[in-house]
Amino acid sequence: MHVNKLRLFFAVALVVAASACGGEKEEAPAPPPNAKRVDQSKTGNVAGRVMIDGTVPANPRLQVEGDPYCSGQNPTGATGESFIVDNGALENVFVYVKDGLGDYWFDVPSEPVKLDQHACRYQPHVLGVRAGQKLAISNSDDTLHNVHALATANREFNKGQHVKNMVDERVFTKPEVMVHFKCDVHNWMHAYVGVLNHPYFAVTHDGGKFELKDLPAGTYTVEAWHEKLGTQTQTVTLGEKDSKELNFTFKTSAASSN
């Protein structure tokens, strides 16, 4: 009797553990029949910049000394990447069409999006990927990392990469802005991945610029997301072959809007 109960306990524990470890490969959704496609000859663009207004918070110094390899890779020390600002222009802001696309269907690119761990940082720090598209996560460092994706709409996972040049491919099947990636070995390592079911997203670089290309005519809600400053949304109406400028300004006095 007791032996049977013990066996049952271990069986349940194994099933739970197996279900936790399994399901690494998730299938992308198939297009519905009669899917509506964008007419590329009539599309327009939305472009702009993201600025920051007010005193820019200092990025904290990172405690990379916990790993000699990481110290060696950052001999002059390292600071966080939350506020990359160039003449008031804010980088690492994820800008995307939040609403207004209706029931368009977009094919998922076969090329994977790359997320690398280099010099004990995630590179890039902010990126976007399509739902159903492969995300290739690699380790270019000669030290161990664990890739911990704290997804909520998608499945959370935690995978160790203990050998240099290891690559793992993952697929998020559901839109989610943003999936927070962290490394629990090096607690300063963070990345943010926006998962969308359309291609209209960008990350600000080089003067806080972004561009959303090949949008069909329509009225859209565009959101700008920053890891510390929260989100801002604006509405833009785009005609056929139209171009619109859209600028966002985050104020540092307000921690978050929206």
Add this chain to the structure above:
Amino acid sequence: MIWLNRYAKVVVASTLLLIGAGGMVTSTGSGLSVPDWPNTYGWFMFTFPMSKWVGGIRYEHTHRLIASTVGFLTIILAVWTWRVDPRAWVRRLGFAALGAVILQGLLGGLTVLLLLPPAVSIGHAGLAQLFFCITITLALVTSRWWTAAGAAPLNDPILRRIALATTVLVYCQILVGATMRHIGAGLAIPTFPLAFGHVLPPEWTPAIAVHFAHRVGAVLVFAAITLTAAHVWHWHRPQRDLVRPATLLFILVCSQATLGALVVMSGLQPIVNTAHVVNGALVLGTSLVLTLRVVRRTLQQPVIGDVKTSRRAEVPLLEKDLREVRG
């Protein structure tokens, strides 16, 4: 028996060290720095190279190694107790400790594989304290103080009740604290002593509620321990076997309240946070020792010369135990 008792004390100390190591894992956010279990990045746990103990791995892997050591020590404790101790309930308690430490290991593994679900992590934290209590009980009941039955009988039902209630209350408080840690509510109320400048939080979320419950629990625990200690000081002042744990308990709860405040004011500084966890275990353990001593002496049969009184019927188990121990 004396060597078994000494060994049991070593297990108690090792368990406290293990609780501290586990506290550092949670406090540094390193719980998932080793994603696999029971292996470590594919290595057999004991062959994982020291050169790879970097960052959060140091805390998590050290915790696993100490846990394995405590597990091994507990196997020896259970077998030793089984072979040496004549009391059936003590022998069973030894194997209860072994069962608890095995279950604890499984819970630790599961919480890693399931990515730290709060329910499993809280269970892991709660069982750690129960295991600690079992090892303390084993150390106490194998001590000369317990087996020699030299202490005078005690007839203080009030003390028995408040000491037991205090121990249960402390354990409940630890569970609330574990819940607070594992749902990430340690700074849900970031100000101390007031909550956002008020006695009661002006707004409520589940995290704020759990955090506030822990603060209310702290007040209740402090009051219960003060009451228990005051009772011992007032009514049992000459009895050092009661006054010592009561005094230590009061000192520990004062330290615990201070550490709790420092945890918030330091913004969850890992060492302060872990000290709060370890000291909490000491509060529980000391309260348990006081309770067990009171129970033991309450059940102690009064001895007048060699003639035993009519209280025999009240303490059949212990009387039997004493005969077994005395041979």
